[in-house]
Amino acid sequence: MPKxxxxxxxxxxxxQEMERDGDVLVLGEDVGVDGGVFRVTDDLQRxxxxxxxxxxxxxxxxxIGTAVGMALYGxxxxxxxxxxxxxxxxxxxxxNHCARYRARSQGRFxxxxxxxxxxxxxxxxxxxxxxxxxxxxxxxxxxxxxxxSGPRNARALLAAAIRDPDxxxxxxxxxxxxxxxxxxxxxxxxxxxxxxxxxxxxxALTLIAYGAMVRVALEAAEVxxxxxxxxTTVIDLLTIAPLDRDTLVSSVKQTGRAVVVHEAPRSFGxxxxxxxxxxxxxxxxxxxxxxxxxxxxxxxVGFAREKANVPDVSRVVAAARDTLAF
Amino acid sequence: xxRIALExxxxxxxxxxxxxxxxxxxxxxxxxxxxxxxxxYRAMVLGRRLDERMVRxxxxxxxxxxAPIKGQEASQMGTAFTLRRADWMVxxxxxxxxxxxxxxxxxxxxxxxxGHVEGGRPADDQHDLPIxxxxxxxxxHAVGLAYAAQYRGDDVVVMAYFGDGATSxxxxxxxxxxxxxxxxxxxxxCQNNQWAISVPLKKQTHSxxxxxxxxxxxLPGVQVDGNDVLAVYAAAREAVDRARAGDxxxxxxxxxxxxxxxxxxDDPSKYRSEEEVTMWEKKDPLTRFRAYLExxxxxxxxxxxxxxEEIAAAVQRFEATPPADPLTMFDHAYAELPPDLxxxxxxxxxxxxxxxxxxxxxxxLPPRATPMxxxxxxxx
Ligand SMILES: Cc1ncc(C[n+]2csc(CCOP(=O)(O)OP(=O)(O)O)c2C)c(N)n1
Ligand SMILES: [Mg+2]
Numbered sequence: 001m002p003k004x005x006x007x008x009x010x011x012x013x014x015x016q017e018m019e020r021d022g023d024v025l026v027l028g029e030d031v032g033v034d035g036g037v038f039r040v041t042d043d044l045q046r047x048x049x050x051x052x053x054x055x056x057x058x059x060x061x062x063x064i065g066t067a068v069g070m071a072l073y074g075x076x077x078x079x080x081x082x083x084x085x086x087x088x089x090x091x092x093x094x095x096n097h098c099a100r101y102r103a104r105s106q107g108r109f110x111x112x113x114x115x116x117x118x119x120x121x122x123x124x125x126x127x128x129x130x131x132x133x134x135x136x137x138x139x140x141x142x143x144x145x146x147x148x149s150g151p152r153n154a155r156a157l158l159a160a161a162i163r164d165p166d167x168x169x170x171x172x173x174x175x176x177x178x179x180x181x182x183x184x185x186x187x188x189x190x191x192x193x194x195x196x197x198x199x200x201x202x203x204a205l206t207l208i209a210y211g212a213m214v215r216v217a218l219e220a221a222e223v224x225x226x227x228x229x230x231x232t233t234v235i236d237l238l239t240i241a242p243l244d245r246d247t248l249v250s251s252v253k254q255t256g257r258a259v260v261v262h263e264a265p266r267s268f269g270x271x272x273x274x275x276x277x278x279x280x281x282x283x284x285x286x287x288x289x290x291x292x293x294x295x296x297x298x299x300x301v302g303f304a305r306e307k308a309n310v311p312d313v314s315r316v317v318a319a320a321r322d323t324l325a326f
Numbered sequence: 327x328x329r330i331a332l333e334x335x336x337x338x339x340x341x342x343x344x345x346x347x348x349x350x351x352x353x354x355x356x357x358x359x360x361x362x363x364x365x366x367y368r369a370m371v372l373g374r375r376l377d378e379r380m381v382r383x384x385x386x387x388x389x390x391x392x393a394p395i396k397g398q399e400a401s402q403m404g405t406a407f408t409l410r411r412a413d414w415m416v417x418x419x420x421x422x423x424x425x426x427x428x429x430x431x432x433x434x435x436x437x438x439x440x441g442h443v444e445g446g447r448p449a450d451d452q453h454d455l456p457i458x459x460x461x462x463x464x465x466x467h468a469v470g471l472a473y474a475a476q477y478r479g480d481d482v483v484v485m486a487y488f489g490d491g492a493t494s495x496x497x498x499x500x501x502x503x504x505x506x507x508x509x510x511x512x513x514x515x516c517q518n519n520q521w522a523i524s525v526p527l528k529k530q531t532h533s534x535x536x537x538x539x540x541x542x543x544x545l546p547g548v549q550v551d552g553n554d555v556l557a558v559y560a561a562a563r564e565a566v567d568r569a570r571a572g573d574x575x576x577x578x579x580x581x582x583x584x585x586x587x588x589x590x591x592d593d594p595s596k597y598r599s600e601e602e603v604t605m606w607e608k609k610d611p612l613t614r615f616r617a618y619l620e621x622x623x624x625x626x627x628x629x630x631x632x633x634x635e636e637i638a639a640a641v642q643r644f645e646a647t648p649p650a651d652p653l654t655m656f657d658h659a660y661a662e663l664p665p666d667l668x669x670x671x672x673x674x675x676x677x678x679x680x681x682x683x684x685x686x687x688x689x690x691l692p693p694r695a696t697p698m699x700x701x702x703x704x705x706x
Contacts, residue, residue: 034524057494301655303441308652
């Protein structure tokens with residue numbers, strides 16, 4: 001099996017899905033000749049032509065709006081929004097239309113499209129290039145919201161998202177694009193949407209994370225084991241919405257304690273929904289309140305202060321210790 | 327029903343004053359004093375030299391990603407030069423030369439690109455908005471500023487900058503439309519540098535010019551040789567005077583070229599040819615203006631070294647900036663910090679005070695607390 005970074009793994013998924021299904025096309029700013037500013041769509045235009053890999057004019061609303069039209073007609077557009085910070089320019093198309101056509105037309109139409117966006121920090125970026133905005137999409141009924149945590153699951157989830165009959169928002173952590181290589185099988189691989197994965201098992205505590213924060217949670221689990229002798233379960237959500245509540249609940253029923261980690265600001269973020277779900281399903285097993293380790297509720301802080309804002313291992317460990325000591 | 331031909335009386339002019347050798351069309355030569363011409367040139371040279379210095383700073387990791395202006399000095403300075411201090415300047419993200427002319431200290435811009443949000447704060451007496459990164463989104467703000475100035479009866483003109491790619495965004499069209507309907511004192515400056523990252527103008531719009539887009543909104547649009555600072559100045563002078571006189575908005579399309587990369591994270595060899603760049607290098611706005619100044623005997627020989635000294639001093643001040651205090655990230659979220667955020671700030675303060683996290687030193691587990699009322703005892 002070749003070892004690929006996340007950029008190459010996503011590129012492989014796009015390539016294979018486009019080969020498999022002539023209705024899949026790619027649309028976005030700089031996705032063709034340039035291969036995307038992060039090179040995720042590299043070489044696709046050369047292989048599939050400019051009718052299927054479209055360098056659009058600079059207009060997010062029209063990228064998503066025209067893709068909705070294409071999807072209504074039966075195509076399967078995979079749109080790229082260059083950075084998640086620029087998706088507000090198409091938010092109305094996503095919320096008003098993408099998410100609603102199935103319901104509005106009472107099942108006559110559906111919108112089988114994918115919207116890929118790089119999100120998150122860790123790349124010394126300017127404003128709008130390092131924020132995490134998954135909460136906006138996770139909150140919209142009718143959308144699915146997926147965030148992979150590494151090359152292999154990124155490839156398998158993107159393929160699943162493209163095949164999904166409903167619109168999927170697909171966030172790619174910029175910090176992970178080149179972070180690590182993983183073995184990714186040549187033959188196509190699918191991971192079902194809506195399922196979390198237990199990536200480490202332990203009895204004392206459940207850490208819940210997704211995207212770039214999974215690594216942070218895993219490192220924190222190592223520290224807790226090495227320094228405190230505490231065995232920690234780590235859950236990688238993979239899909240934010242619809243949330244895999246069963247996996248969360250059954251883990252917390254065993255551990256009694258949970259800490260949620262995300263890069264998005266705290267208030268009204270995914271952590272709140274996760275905590276509520278745990279309350280609903282595992283209230284009597286809880287030994288401590290569910291803690292959240294998140295960015296603070298402040299606007300863009302600049303990369304000179306980013307480390308202090310985005311959760312890191314020491315903050316997760318500290319929250320875990322608090323939870324264990326409760 | 328017959329087809330009746332409407333006869334729209336629209337025209338789009340292209341303005342140029344200097345040819346590539348610095349020769350002049352005297353009929354169009356703007357009235358600028360020797361001192362004005364000298365400071366115009368100096369500002370352009372400063373823009374160029376700072377740009378080069380910033381690329382090096384970025385390569386050394388001392389600042390982060392930024393958008394170079396190389397090739398667009400005339401386009402920026404010819405327009406910004408027409409503004410008074412009380413006028414408003416609304417930048418996008420590729421106007422460093424114009425921003426410095428407007429009074430932004432160099433070290434502040436460096437700070438901005440080094441990820442310090444302090445770099446985004448204009449001086450208290452400065453009528454300038456900070457850099458806006460989401461393409462075109464600043465244009466409605468410019469129209470709003472102009473409306474407010476008009477409402478207050480202030481003698482103020484607003485100048486807003488954006489690129490060719492920006493004309494594809496809805497915000498551009500909505501801003502132009504509002505400006506036309508409200509008839510406000512705003513000048514839209516489109517720096518058409520032929521590229522929006524990897525997308526060439528011909529894939530951006532099917533219009534023959536960008537200037538003509540103004541006509542659909544009922545405002546004058548003019549195209550100008552953006553590498554000819556005198557032509558840019560002449561067009562901007564006209565537009566600013568018109569706005570100041572209460573005769574409404576104008577769109578200026580300044581035809582120029584981005585000689586460098588889109589940003590320091592970009593690789594233009596993926597999408598454009600060396601020949602194209604070489605062709606535009608021959609039209610370098612600095613060379614052309616320099617030739618003109620030489621002919622008029624206005625060229626100061628030590629200008630480059632004086633500009634370099636100014637930059638070096640600013641870089642030193644920038645490097646002397648103390649490390650960012652993380653706690654200040656709460657300072658400007660609201661006028662008054664809500665209790666919720668007070669608590670978050672306190673949490674961070676406690677963490678900062680505790681110092682860096684300890685490593686490798688085993689922590690005894692704290693004794694298990696007595697359960698909350700109603701909580702069942704642990705199974706473990
Ligand atoms: C709304 C939005 N979408 C995408 C981007 C990413 N982006 C930054 S600059 C740019 C191209 C801008 O082209 P143009 O308007 O011609 O300005 P130039 O960069 O050439 O000065 C793009 C796509 C952005 N900043 N904002
Ligand atoms: Mg451009």
